Amino acid sequence: MFSRSFLFAVLSSTAFLHSVSFVRGYKIAVIGGGIGGTATAYFLRNTLDPQPQVDVFEENEVGGRLDLSTLSGFQYELGGSIIHPRNKHVVELVNRLGLEHRSDPPFSKTSFFDGKEIVFEDSSWTVVDLAKMAWRYGPMTLYKANKQLQDMLGHFDRIYDIQESGDCFANVSELLSAMSPTFPAMTQTSADTIEDLSAEFMREIVGAALRVNYGQYSANATKFVTFVSLAGSEGGLWAIDGGNKRLPYALLAAADAFLIPHKVRKVERSQDERYLLHWDQVSDTYDAVVVAAPFDGTLELPSNMQASVRPMEGIWVTLIEASAVNSSYFGRPVSDVIAVGLAWFNSIGRVWPVDGRTPDKPVYKIFSAEKPSRQLLESVFVDVGQVEQHHWLAYPHYDWSKNADASFQLGPGLWYNNAIEWTASAMEMSLVGAKNAANCAAKHLGLALKQPEPIDKDEL
Structure with missing residues (x-):
């Protein structure tokens, strides 16, 4: 041999x-x-x-x-797991290469956990969710946040025509400036300087987006990466079959x-x-x-x-078989949970195999800064089965003051x-x-x- x-x-x-x-x-x-x-x-x-x-x-x-992890014979996304519908390069390449979209998973409610209790939970009704968010965060905050996000996405879209024409950039600030003269400054200022958004919205919506997408906090994150995180919370997100x-x-x-x-x-x-x-x-x-x-x-x-x-941000990814999340741990039945306050985890969510099949037992994916013990997992979940854990250098550590x-x-x-x-x-x-x-x-x-x-x- x-x-x-x-x-x-x-x-x-x-x-x-x-x-x-x-x-x-x-x-x-x-x-x-x-x-x-x-x-x-x-x-x-x-x-x-x-x-x-x-x-x-x-x-x-x-x-x-872009890696996968196997649990009980099924493969799950370990790295980047979502694609935005306005990601023109990815969308075009996926279509050109003949890859297929994965079927949407069943709906799961998302809850925000502030370290002590669930402070917000969405529903399967968009109108109801908008009303609840308008009541909690203020209708003008929702309007202004969405307007700033859409403005940014609109400016970002310019890069595709620019690159199509063959432009070459020697540094990042030149590339960003070609999209919008405001973009370079957004990479060197704190997310906390974002204007016209309520404190509750910054703490919960912005905080949740940063925690689930980058495992980081608004106090350190830049304005630019914050809006990228918010874009990752929009509808229409998808993934590749397989x-x-x-x-x-x-x-x-x-x-x-x-x-x-x-x-x-x-x-x-x-x-x-x-x-x-x-x-x-x-x-x-x-x-x-x-x-x-x-x-x-x-x-x-x-x-x-x-x-x-x-420096890269180290994060633990835990895949765990369990019948359900323990309702007594959070004080009510939950499925997907994002931390918006001090907690041992960043996010907990049910996940599905990349081939669209349904496993015999539900599987949840946890992002956390530290490796959770089996004892902790058994206190958070009911009827724990197999567990796979990976330490992952998934993305850079963002610090606006050092950017x-x-x-x-x-x-x-x-x-x-x-x-x-x-x-x-x-x-x-x-x-x-x-x-x-x-x-x-x-x-x-x-x-x-x-x-x-x-x-x-x-x-x-």
């Missing part, structure tokens, strides 16, 4: 031979095989003319933070890029002003490089090129996609960063831009 090290050696050799045997056209390296890296490979291969060779480096599984992880796999297949299952250790400038990448005692030269994974301090860059390491502009371009022909996460972390943000990298590569290498050809579902 071949050892894993032997297989990796073979793959490394194959990758090297593949690279040196390619003698025509440009060669681009993408470091990272998550949604941002695979989308970069897709845009590079399908929107640039002539088509460059693209090598994607990923030491772990393709998909990155799991959102299918998207990066489909992007990589459609890109027809070469996957190298190794970690790049060093990037240095070559004598011919290209880039020499080193991995597992192998090296090769590339005309351009795109880093599409969060910097963790282990990738060595050329001495005159620096990228800041952004600053971030650079996409680290050097000539070297870009860092994940700089865009300094504004907000989401699948669509990663795709915006990926398209920017492809546009920048076209400009740097003097390539033309074209529209990708439609892809037949049977080709994947």
Whole structure:
């Protein structure tokens, strides 16, 4: 039986031979095989003319933070689990690649828990919910909050035409300013400075959105990431049948890029002003490089090129089989609960397998800052069965007082996609960063831009 090290050696050799045997056209390296890296490979291969060779480096599984967890034979979303209907890049790619929408799960009531009691609970009736929210938060607060959110989404929509025209941005503030001159400041000011919203709305609605989407608090969060969180609370959200992880796999297949299952250790400038990448005692030269994974301090860059390491927010994801949430724990029957005050969890919600099947026993997903013990879980749930727990570096830690502009371009022909996460972390943000990298590569290498050809579902 071949050892894993032997297989990796073979793959490394194959990758090297593949690279040196390619003698025509440009060669681009993408470091990272998550949604941002695979989308970069897709845009590079399908929107640039002539088509460059693209090598994607990923030491772990393709998909990155779009991961799944298995419990009792069923798979559940571990990472990004929702897609907004106005996420044009995701929507277009899902349609182009022939992926399907997952059926909507049964309705579950959502309750807000302030650490002592349930302070608000929605219903299955939209009109009733609007009336209850208007009574609790004030009708003008609801109107002004929605107006600010829709204004922001309207400005954000401008990025699609901008990127379609081939614009390339060297840093995040330039990209944001192209959408709205107000956006850069929103990434460096506190959510608490949002105007015209009642204290109750900020504490409960805004607090709930930040806790469930980013595991963070309004006192630290920026205005920009706060409105992204609120957008994640709108209606019409959906997911991909079989799991959102299918998207990066489909992007990589459609890109027809070469996957190298190794970690790049060093990037240095070559004598011919290209880039020499080193991995597992192998090296090769590339005309351009795109880093599409969060910097963790282990990738060595050329001495005159620096990228800041952004701390990631650690969170525990617990999947638990249970007959129900213990009504005595919250003082009433509940299903989905979001903490809006001090509590050991951020959110508790019933989840469904990514293939749409119904498990024999209900499954709940918990987000929490600390790992909950079995004893705690058995006090919160009734008839606890199997439990799966994962520590997850899901998104950057946001602190408006320490936020600053971030650079996409680290050097000539070297870009860092994940700089865009300094504004907000989401699948669509990663795709915006990926398209920017492809546009920048076209400009740097003097390539033309074209529209990708439609892809037949049977080709994947």
